[in-house]
Amino acid sequence: MHMDDTTRLLETVGQMAGGIAHDFNDLLAAILGHVEMLSGDLAPGDPRAADVNGIRHAAERATTLTQQLLAISRQQVLQPTVLNLSDVVDRARRLVQRVIGDQIELITCTPRDLRPVKADADQVEQILLNLALNARDAMPRGGRLTLQTRNVDIEDAAAQRQGNPPGAYVQLTVADTGIGIDPAIRKHLFEPFFTTKEPGRGTGLGLATVYGIVKQSGGHIAVESERGRGSRFDVYLPVTLEAPAVAEPPERGSRAERASETVLLVEDDVAVRSLIGDVLRRRGYRLLVAEDGVQALKLADEHASPIHLLITDVAGSAGPDASVADAVRARRPETRVLYLHKPFTPDALARKVRAALASHIW
Numbered sequence: 001m002h003m004d005d006t007t008r009l010l011e012t013v014g015q016m017a018g019g020i021a022h023d024f025n026d027l028l029a030a031i032l033g034h035v036e037m038l039s040g041d042l043a044p045g046d047p048r049a050a051d052v053n054g055i056r057h058a059a060e061r062a063t064t065l066t067q068q069l070l071a072i073s074r075q076q077v078l079q080p081t082v083l084n085l086s087d088v089v090d091r092a093r094r095l096v097q098r099v100i101g102d103q104i105e106l107i108t109c110t111p112r113d114l115r116p117v118k119a120d121a122d123q124v125e126q127i128l129l130n131l132a133l134n135a136r137d138a139m140p141r142g143g144r145l146t147l148q149t150r151n152v153d154i155e156d157a158a159a160q161r162q163g164n165p166p167g168a169y170v171q172l173t174v175a176d177t178g179i180g181i182d183p184a185i186r187k188h189l190f191e192p193f194f195t196t197k198e199p200g201r202g203t204g205l206g207l208a209t210v211y212g213i214v215k216q217s218g219g220h221i222a223v224e225s226e227r228g229r230g231s232r233f234d235v236y237l238p239v240t241l242e243a244p245a246v247a248e249p250p251e252r253g254s255r256a257e258r259a260s261e262t263v264l265l266v267e268d269d270v271a272v273r274s275l276i277g278d279v280l281r282r283r284g285y286r287l288l289v290a291e292d293g294v295q296a297l298k299l300a301d302e303h304a305s306p307i308h309l310l311i312t313d314v315a316g317s318a319g320p321d322a323s324v325a326d327a328v329r330a331r332r333p334e335t336r337v338l339y340l341h342k343p344f345t346p347d348a349l350a351r352k353v354r355a356a357l358a359s360h361i362w
């Protein structure tokens with residue numbers, strides 16, 4: 001298959017998967033949220049706790065899968081910040097070591113003078129983990145895994161050859177001394193569901209996920225391998241000129257403190273809507289609930305007092321060419337906006353709402 005065909009196939013599969021994944025995310029958010037409330041209501045020692053945990057585990061696994069599908073279709077809600085990739089690698093070191101086991105030696109080379117990139121730290125960690133897992137599978141009898149970061153400038157000729165824009169990048173390398181990759185399968189590596197592993201061992205989603213995250217982050221990825229001598233994956237993320245953000249303000253208010261702010265919630269899914277409503281009302285928030293952007297604007301216009309926070313998903317629109325967030329803020333510039341990243345747990349939701357409201361003070 002030509003690279004163009006592969007790219008097109010990835011786009012199509014990605015769009016389909018992404019569409020389904022969004023719906024599943026809504027359903028899973030509702031399942032997990034209700035499970036959490038249910039388990040909170042069980043008395044200690046209640047034998048039904050095992051069943052509730054079973055539901056939770058299954059829903060969490062489904063959530064992971066859904067996240068992978070969203071990553072592949074490049075439809076994840078990313079939370080990019082200005083990062084030093086050396087810090088991210090250093091922080092992930094213990095986790096990676098745990099994943100690869102102690103048969104494999106882990107070497108990290110993370111220089112301090114690395115230029116900053118703008119990326120979602122959790123997603124970079126996801127890239128590292130997926131690549132490390134593959135490296136582990138490629139070294140069943142042990143070996144060496146190297147994680148390395150470095151500044152690179154991609155010159156025009158080399159960049160063009162790989163179809164990448166020239167420029168300043170940070171390179172993140174994950175290299176192993178494993179079985180290597182057969183040249184015949186090289187071009188299929190990043191296809192969703194491509195795997196050479198036995199059923200139950202491989203899903204074929206690892207590298208497709210990595211590819212999706214890298215692309216959505218504005219980067220690219222290259223592979224080099226020699227059979228029997230190991231493989232090396234190089235991820236390139238563009239250097240950012242943005243200054244790092246100042247440290248986040250401490251969370252305001254304790255758990256026991258009751259909230260009093262007014263929240264406008266826009267959510268088309270009835271289950272998710274009622275869950276969020278429950279969680280926030282329990283904590284004292286006043287809630288205005290809308291099914292869609294049009295209804296939200298109507299509520300915003302009719303409500304005489306302040307609306308402190310708007311909760312919407314990124315797709316929320318108030319018409320053919322206006323997002324709910326823009327339309328509400330045009331009327332009420334003081335309203336904070338929280339883009340909801342589903343699925344979430346009630347506690348995480350409450351924390352995010354608090355943090356979004358607190359950021360308004362600073």
Ligand SMILES: Nc1ncnc2c1ncn2[C@@H]1O[C@H](COP(=O)(O)OP(=O)(O)O)[C@@H](O)[C@H]1O
Nearest residue numbers: 134135138180195196202203204205206207231
């Ligand atoms: N480090 C590696 N060494 C050898 N083969 C690899 C490596 N990484 C990926 N592969 C090959 O690419 C395939 C796809 O990888 P991936 O998308 O992560 O799916 P999975 O690990 O579930 O098979 C693997 O089945 C394997 O054949």
Ligand SMILES: [Mg+2]
Nearest residue numbers: 133134206207
């Ligand atoms: Mg894998």
